[in-house]
Amino acid sequence: MKRIAAGIDMGGTNTTVGLVTEGGECLCEQSFRTHDSASFNDFISRVVTVVNNLRNGLDGSFSLVGAGIGAPNGSYMTGEIVNAPNLRWKGKLPLGAGLASALGVPAIVTNDANAATMGEWYFGSAQGMKNFVYITLGTGLGSGFVVDGQLMLGNDGFAGELGHVTVVSSGRQCGCGKRGCLETYVSAPGLRRTAFELLANSLTSSALRSYAYDSISAKIIAEYAAKGDQVAIKAFELTGEMLGMALANVVALFNPEAIFLFGGLSKAGNLLFEPTKRHMEENLLFVFRNRVKLLPSGLGNKNAAVFGAAALIWKELDKK
């Protein structure tokens, strides 16, 4: 009987469940809206139903050996979600224990960024690397760090909060309560804020002037940048400058082989990668220049967090 692991990507909007083989093949997957469940217990039941439906739909006989879950503020150490700002259910949520008990297999929890990092490490372009940084650019900026062959956890399991490194003293207000965090500049909403700052500070004509703040997206800004809109291009340049400078500092601390950019905003491709790489190189300590690769995810449009959550199980089984 072949073995499969459930990889679960729990987000503030959607949750995706996939059944993944040891070789990194996702046999099937299904998504649903996270908050359609009235309570956290209902959510657990929903996950179990989806896992069982997916198993029943498989051709051939498979044995489920475990479930990995990437969740916002998920702790590898306790298996709990702790005060996730983008979930409706507050306090400590016993995600790992709840799923293990309901599914009857081991369940391992980590945060969403670490799950995506594991996916790239096990099944993507970071295979075989011992030192790399993985950055997800979406509604926020998440990050995972592999240091000397280990996923970095830190003393309480909360290491890797690159999005909340202060890059501008008394800068933009952040959802975390601080000011000037990197993710207020480098993320989909950060790009929008930069574009609106440019519209306010300059008189440059731009198609972006006809959009309301609430109706403009990073995708729209990228489309206008590709058409030559000067404000849109400048917004990407400034985003790349902020990210490049932050990455030069990350390199000074971690000396990684590569840095991966993943998530919605990274789909802008060279609009983002080119200025980021240029400003990173300009700010690097001499010894690190032209040594660090800045790469897109090797998983393409696959859900890295589903693969990485499943990889948590394969890694755990490897140990034994």
Place this chain on the structure above:
Amino acid sequence: MKRIAAGIDMGGTNTTVGLVTEGGECLCEQSFRTHDSASFNDFISRVVTVVNNLRNGLDGSFSLVGAGIGAPNGSYMTGEIVNAPNLRWKGKLPLGAGLASALGVPAIVTNDANAATMGEWYFGSAQGMKNFVYITLGTGLGSGFVVDGQLMLGNDGFAGELGHVTVVSSGRQCGCGKRGCLETYVSAPGLRRTAFELLANSLTSSALRSYAYDSISAKIIAEYAAKGDQVAIKAFELTGEMLGMALANVVALFNPEAIFLFGGLSKAGNLLFEPTKRHMEENLLFVFRNRVKLLPSGLGNKNAAVFGAAALIWKELDKK
């Protein structure tokens, strides 16, 4: 026959050799001026002579099992020193191979900050910790990171350059060729630069106004601060602010249990620790507040690098 390891702290000015037991007792040590040797080969011979003299002076019979060396820009991976700015001998220096061959025992090289980190970890206040940061504040700012129970090395062995993280865009000129590096603000010369900036920008009366730039030291500034000199006090406040903000970012990335401050400038005690701790806490992400210890070295006036260099040998023997 009892075992001893040689711990060697090679600096730009002095080199200290100590013979250290497995239990962390330094039986004897001797220092000499690094650049009294005409060539790098002469330097190796000098180290060997000192090690042998120290051994001959010991009461009882001891077996030398290895030599650990902390050296500027020393690489654990290659055993070489690579382009150390504060050594007269340039290019790649085969320190590990040279000493191993001349002494007839294994030799392990690391950089000076990592050696001090190992000393605190094996024999000081960081014993048993799995995640901590060690910062040496002297002529520069060196740092070592223990991450999830491993000394962080990075892809090329150059991880941990906190002193060259950019904290002020287009800020003070640094010896490394960049601008605005943390060590241009937080180090003995950084404190002096801050004091002179304050003398230039304010009209506050201060005893520091009678000193030339070349004749003032961090120790003199600390003495005046202790006597109530407002400029000297403010210089420490600003140094602590810069360090505290940088440490808040370090905590967001590494989630350490503790941060140690070591070296000449750290001897200023609360003049430095109090503002550093206050500004660190003010800038921490909510989840990390009041959780991270800011500590002085537990090795007192002992040479942490000598102990740490010796610990490299004990650690290596432990593995086998």
